[in-house]
Every structure is written in structure tokens, then in C-alpha cells.
Amino acid sequence: MSICIENLSHVYLPGTPFERVALSNITFDVETGTCIGIAGQTASGKSTLVQHLNGLLKPTSGRITVNGVNTATGNLAELRKQVGIVFQYPEQQLFGESVYKDIAFGLSNIGMGEPEIGIRVLEALCAVGLGEDLLDASPFSLSGGQKRRVAIAGILVMRPSVLILDEPSAGLDPQGRREILDFIGRLHRRLGITILLASHCMDDIVRLADRVVVLKQGEVAMQGNTRELLRNLEALESTGMTAPPITSFMNRMKKELPELNGCLLTVEEARDELKRVWKTLRKENYSC
Amino acid sequence: MPVPFTNSIETFAVEFSHNIDHRMPGSMKAVDGISVSIAKGEFVAILGRNGSGKTTLARMLNALLLPTGGSVCIHGIDTLDESLIWKVRGLVGMIFQDPDSQIVGTTVEEDVAFGPENLGLEPGEIRRRVQEALHSVAMSQHAHTTPHLLSGGEKQKVSLAGILAMQPDCIILDEATALLDPAGRKEVIGLVRTLNRDKRITVLHITHDMEEARLADRVILLDAGKVVLDGRPSEVFSNSPAIKMAGLELPQIAELFDLLNQEGFDLPDCAMNMDEALAALIKVMNRCREQHVHLH
Numbered sequence: 001m002s003i004c005i006e007n008l009s010h011v012y013l014p015g016t017p018f019e020r021v022a023l024s025n026i027t028f029d030v031e032t033g034t035c036i037g038i039a040g041q042t043a044s045g046k047s048t049l050v051q052h053l054n055g056l057l058k059p060t061s062g063r064i065t066v067n068g069v070n071t072a073t074g075n076l077a078e079l080r081k082q083v084g085i086v087f088q089y090p091e092q093q094l095f096g097e098s099v100y101k102d103i104a105f106g107l108s109n110i111g112m113g114e115p116e117i118g119i120r121v122l123e124a125l126c127a128v129g130l131g132e133d134l135l136d137a138s139p140f141s142l143s144g145g146q147k148r149r150v151a152i153a154g155i156l157v158m159r160p161s162v163l164i165l166d167e168p169s170a171g172l173d174p175q176g177r178r179e180i181l182d183f184i185g186r187l188h189r190r191l192g193i194t195i196l197l198a199s200h201c202m203d204d205i206v207r208l209a210d211r212v213v214v215l216k217q218g219e220v221a222m223q224g225n226t227r228e229l230l231r232n233l234e235a236l237e238s239t240g241m242t243a244p245p246i247t248s249f250m251n252r253m254k255k256e257l258p259e260l261n262g263c264l265l266t267v268e269e270a271r272d273e274l275k276r277v278w279k280t281l282r283k284e285n286y287s288c
Numbered sequence: 289m290p291v292p293f294t295n296s297i298e299t300f301a302v303e304f305s306h307n308i309d310h311r312m313p314g315s316m317k318a319v320d321g322i323s324v325s326i327a328k329g330e331f332v333a334i335l336g337r338n339g340s341g342k343t344t345l346a347r348m349l350n351a352l353l354l355p356t357g358g359s360v361c362i363h364g365i366d367t368l369d370e371s372l373i374w375k376v377r378g379l380v381g382m383i384f385q386d387p388d389s390q391i392v393g394t395t396v397e398e399d400v401a402f403g404p405e406n407l408g409l410e411p412g413e414i415r416r417r418v419q420e421a422l423h424s425v426a427m428s429q430h431a432h433t434t435p436h437l438l439s440g441g442e443k444q445k446v447s448l449a450g451i452l453a454m455q456p457d458c459i460i461l462d463e464a465t466a467l468l469d470p471a472g473r474k475e476v477i478g479l480v481r482t483l484n485r486d487k488r489i490t491v492l493h494i495t496h497d498m499e500e501a502r503l504a505d506r507v508i509l510l511d512a513g514k515v516v517l518d519g520r521p522s523e524v525f526s527n528s529p530a531i532k533m534a535g536l537e538l539p540q541i542a543e544l545f546d547l548l549n550q551e552g553f554d555l556p557d558c559a560m561n562m563d564e565a566l567a568a569l570i571k572v573m574n575r576c577r578e579q580h581v582h583l584h
Contacts, residue, residue: 042439042469144338171385171466173337173496174537200469242470245499246540249562256570267540271547274569278553281576 002162002194003030003053007062010048014060022048023218026062030211032161035188035195037209037226039202041240044215046198047088050166053196054083066162081110084160088167090151094139099125102139103154124157127191129183145176149183156187163187164196169204181207203244206230206265214239231263246270296363296458296490297326297349297380303357304344304513318344320513321358328457329488331481333501333521336510337535342494345510346460349492350380363457378407381451383464387443388436396422396438396446397431403454414453421449425479441472445479452483458490459483465495477503498525498539502561509534526557541565 008026013019023045030036040046051057052064055071064071069079087093096102103121112120122132128149134142139150148168155163168184169177185208188195199205205212205226212229214222214236221239222229229236233243233251243251250264250273259277264270304319319341326332336342347353348360351367360367362376381403384390393399400421404414422428425445430438435446444464451459461480465473477493477500484491493504501507507524509517511534517524525531525542532538538546541562545555548569556568 041471042441171463173535174498175337175535177496178537240469240471244540245562246544249541249544249565252562252566253569256566257573267543267547270544271551274544274548274553274573275551278551278573278576281573284576 001029002032002034002067003196004065005029005052005062006064008049008052008059008064009061010045010052010057011060021218023052026215026218026220028213028220028223030194030196032194033192034211035197035209037205037212038196038198038215039200039205039212039239039241040198040215040221041200043217044240045218046200046215047166048218049215050085050164050196050198053162053164054080054085056085081158082160083162083164084155084158085164086152086155086166086168088170090155091139091144091147094147094151096139098136099130099139099142099150100135102150103157106154106158120157120159121153124153127156127187128153129179129186143176145172145179148172148176148180160193162194162196164198166198167200168197169199169201177204184208200241202230202236202241206244206247214241216240227263227265230265295325295361296328296330297324297492298361299324299345299348299358300361301358302345302348302355302360304341304348304353305356317356317513319348319355322510322513322515323358324508324515324518326458326490326492328490329484331484331491331503331505332493333504333507334492334494334510335496335498335501335507335534335536340510340534341513342510343462344513346382346462346492346494349458349460350382351376352382378454379457380460381454381456381458382460382462383444383447383451385463385466387440387447387467390447391435391443394434395431396427396433396435396449399435399446400449400453403450407454417453417455418449421452424452424483425449439472441468441475444468444472444476448476448479456489458492460492460494462494463496464493465497465500473497473500496536498537498542502539509536511535545569 006027008023010023011019011021038046052071053066055076058072066079067082071079094102096105100121103124104117107117107120130149139147169180181204197205197209209226212226213220216239222235230243230247233248236243246267247265250270254260261273264273299322301321301323302319303317303321305317322345334342348355351373354368362379365372365376367376391399392402397418400418401414404417422431425448427445427449435443465476480491483489495501502521504521507521508515509524516534517527517530525538528538528546545557549555553572555572
């Protein structure tokens with residue numbers, strides 16, 4: 001098990017008039033090599049949860065272990081090499097004068113030497129699907145989607161075994177969004193790292209995650225297999241989440257056309273299922 | 289004699305290039321010859337990928353940027369007429385993407401009062417307008433709250449109230465919903481739609497969200513600083529090759545219909561709302577079944 005969270009609660013500013021319970025009694029596990037989605041509205045506790053996973057925040061009560069290391073009592077330096085967090089708008093954290101220097105920053109910080117750094121930077125750049133020709137460019141001259149990928153490369157260069165992404169597609173245009181989600185999917189399949197994807201957008205989560213935990217006001221409102229969870233749209237919507245339009249549409253379609261199977265998450269799945277039923281109906285027709 | 293203008297916004301082959309002083313041959317124009325007329329009370333979605341010129345165009349509409357070629361007229365006022373620039377900015381209000389970067393007041397009420405104060409209105413009038421604006425966006429109960437304690441959607445509503453208090457003719461939302469969660473988006477869009485209907489405020493909604501664009505009266509698609517498509521949502525979204533060429537995606541249901549038609553389904557390509565789409569698809573599917581029954 002990669003991540004174990006047991007009865008995690010977090011209270012901001014306890015004992016002051018501004019005391020606020022951000023997380024209460026969160027319990028779930030993430031298996032090694034899987035991709036899990038953390039869904040929830042603004043202020044549902046996603047970002048607070050994410051910051052617990054590499055020890056930036058400590059539980060008020062309960063405990064978290066990542067690869068067996070307790071985030072409150074374990075070796076933080078080791079933990080932070082294992083857990084890479086890509087925060088919201090990671091491109092705002094770029095500061096290097098070249099793409100190379102920006103990506104290499106983490107490695108030079110842990111005292112790694114030059115030839116090794118060079119190899120790792122190239123590897124990370126390639127993992128995010130950018131070309132070597134960008135290495136000398138200023139990160140600030142790149143497009144929004146490219147900047148975000150450089151920022152993610154700066155995390156991947158540390159070779160984390162757990163990668164956490166907080167709203168990775170927010171603010172990108174449709175093409176940038178598709179590119180970033182595709183490359184996270186490839187990364188997951190190729191490197192087999194555990195991925196935790198926090199998002200308020202179910203469209204993003206269904207593309208990548210096999211399991212989802214839905215947070216509402218700091219509590220786990222729902223959790224389970226992504227497809228199973230989307231069967232119960234009313235329950236999902238009561239948490240403030242919106243199902244992908246295609247899922248809602250096919251759900252309503254199924255009421256009119258009971259022959260349709262299950263819960264469909266993407267446009268392609270919907271097409272294939274409708275085509276299948278359409279062909280069956282036509283075949284029956286021809287056979288008469 | 290005042291001339292009655294039916295168009296809120298008109299642009300005539302408007303152009304904008306950054307660094308015009310040292311313009312290099314072949315340097316890109318951010319906006320390249322756009323001519324559009326937007327009537328009073330229209331709800332228009334403006335679509336386009338990053339760098340397509342959406343924001344530059346929007347900023348020319350309230351004279352934050354001035355055209356480097358062509359012209360922009362707001363209610364018949366040319367934005368190049370410096371003596372009327374404040375009039376233009378009073379007519380066209382703009383809400384930006386980041387809720388945190390456009391709030392200046394230490395309380396909600398103070399923030400909303402910022403615009404009318406700058407118009408030099410009487411204190412009584414300012415108070416009346418602030419109350420009315422906060423009421424329109426359903427934020428009256430937060431009048432004395434500190435803005436940073438509000439959610440993103442609430443902050444955008446405060447920004448919207450700040451603009452309403454200036455009694456604009458037109459509101460431009462520059463990806464103002466992009467950073468909000470689904471509930472926040474729904475709230476802001478619903479509110480803008482109501483203001484558009486009840487107060488006949490012209491709305492220009494710049495967005496990447498196809499589902500939101502679907503709700504507009506009219507969609508203008510930009511790419512490389514030019515208008516690629518301009519029409520009703522059903523017309524624009526039925527042109528899937530142009531949408532894809534411009535680097536965008538169709539709304540999911542339009543995409544499904546497009547894929548099904550490639551498989552030989554005979555679906556109309558203009559069914560835009562979910563109910564219409566459902567009815568059309570059921571009709572096609574049932575056609576097989578009914579024929580089946582007839583043959584028996």
C-alpha cells in the first residue's frame with residue numbers, strides 16, 4: 001500500500017476565534033501504482049489533504065503513512081524525495097533563467113553532481129513530452145501549457161514514487177488541457193508511479209482515475225470505483241460535483257432505451273455502446 | 289440631438305499589435321482585422337484557444353487598449369476619442385479571471401463602492417447603488433464581510449456587483465468562470481444570464497468552456513486574431529472541422545452526434561440542448577424498432 005490515511009483530521013488555527021475544521025475523520029488507502037482522484041468543490045479540503053501527504057501540514061489527529069513513512073514523525077527529507085507535489089498553477093513557481101536550470105534546481109539542492117543532473121533533466125523533459133531544443137529557453141517565453149509541463153518536469157526529475165497533482169488542468173485551454181491529461185496518463189502507465197489527482201472537474205478525473213474519493217466540507221462523502229460512483233448521479237451532485245455531460249446524457253438515454261448498458265464515461269464509450277444497440281436493432285429488423 | 293444606437297459595440301476592421309514602434313516584418317497581430325456588431329441585450333460567447341486574441345479584443349472594447357488599426361465604437365463613441373474615454377469605461381465593465389486580483393476594498397461594501405466613488409457620485413447615491421448592486425447578486429448579507437474570507441464564486445459576484453453599481457451597458461467576462469468550481473460557475477453564469485434578461489445588459493462571455501458557450505445567444509470563434517465563425521451556437525457547433533482547426537473541442541453531446549453521424553446515424557447536427565439531443569437520438573433509435581414492429 002502506497003498511501004494509508006487513517007482518521008485524519010486537521011483544524012486550522014485551533015483555539016483562536018478563527019478556528020476552522022478543514023478535514024475530519026478521513027480514512028482511505030491508495031494502492032501502489034494506481035491513480036486515484038480526489039474530487040470536491042472549492043473549500044472541500046482537497047488542498048489541505050494534499051499538503052499532508054509530504055508533511056507540509058501535520059494531522060491534528062489521526063495518521064498518514066506514505067510508503068511506510070509516517071508523515072508526522074518520519075524522516076521528512078526522505079519523504080519529500082518520495083512524494084512529489086505539483087501545486088495549483090505550478091507555472092507560477094518557475095524562476096530559473098533557463099528551462100534547464102529550473103528543472104535541475106531540486107537535484108542541485110540535494111547535492112547531485114553535473115553529469116548525473118544532465119541525464120535526469122533530459123529524462124524528465126522527455127517524460128513531459130517537451131523537446132531538448134527548449135532547454136536553453138527562458139521558461140517565461142513558453143506557452144501556458146508548456147510552462148506547466150516544465151514545472152512538472154522539475155518535480156519528476158526527483159523521481160518520486162508518488163506524484164500528487166492539484167488541479168493540473170485548471171486555467172488551460174481545451175488543447176492544453178487534453179495534452180496535460182494525456183501526458184499524465186502516459187506517465188502513469190509508463191513509469192508505474194502512484195498518482196493522486198485532486199480536481200473539481202469530474203471530466204478530468206474520469207479520464208485518468210480508477211478510483212475516486214469525493215470530499216464535502218472536509219469529510220469523505222463518497223468513495224469507490226469511478227464508474228460505480230457515476231452510476232448514482234444524484235448522490236454525486238449532492239456533493240456539488242457535476243458528472244461529465246456525456247454521462248448525464250447517457251443516463252437519461254438509458255431510461256428511454258433500456259437496452260443500453262451501464263454507465264458511460266467518455267464520448268467514445270457512448271458512441272460504441274449506441275452503435276452496438278443500433279446495430280442489434282437493425283439486425284432484428286433485417287432478419288424479418 | 290442624441291442619436292439612438294441599436295448597437296452596443298461595433299468594431300471596424302480593428303487591429304492590435306504589441307510593440308508597434310519597432311514592428312518587425314511579419315510580426316503577429318494579436319487582433320487582425322475584426323469587424324463585429326453586437327446589439328444591445330445580446331449574450332455573446334467568445335471562444336478561442338490561448339493566444340487567439342480574445343483578451344486583446346476585450347481590452348479594446350473598454351479602451352484599456354487602443355486599436356493600432358481600424359476602430360472600435362461603443363454606443364457610437366470612438367474609443368480613440370480621449371475626451372470620452374471615461375464614458376466608454378462606464379459603459380463597458382470588465383471582470384477578469386482571477387477573483388483575487390480585482391478586489392480592492394477591505395469590506396465587500398467598500399469594494400463595490402469603489403467604482404461609483406470614482407464616478408464622483410453623491411454619497412447617498414453611492415449608498416443606494418451599492419445596496420442595489422449587492423442585492424442583484426444576492427450578496428447583501430455579506431456587505432460587511434472581508435472579501436478574502438469569501439469563496440472564489442462569491443468574490444466574482446462582488447466584482448460583478450462593483451460593475452453593476454456603475455450601471456454599465458455591457459459586461460465583459462474575461463474567463464471570469466475559469467477558476468471557479470462547478471457550483472461557482474453555475475451561480476455566476478446564472479446571475480449574468482438574469483441580468484442580461486431583466487436589465488438588457490449586453491454580455492460578452494470569454495470562455496474555454498464549451499458547455500457554457502452553448503448557453504449563449506451567439507458564439508464568435510476567434511483564431512490567430514481573426515473571426516473564424518460567428519453565429520448561433522447550433523450553427524457554430526455544427527462546424528466541427530473549423531472548431532477542431534481552431535484548437536478547441538466540441539461540447540460532448542455535439543461531439544457524440546458528430547461521431548455517430550460518421551457511423552451512418554442520421555442525426556441533425558444542430559441539437560444543442562440536452563432535451564433536443566435526447567429527443568433526436570431517441571427518434572433515430574426508435575425508427576429501427578418501429579420498422580421492426582411494422583414488419584411483424
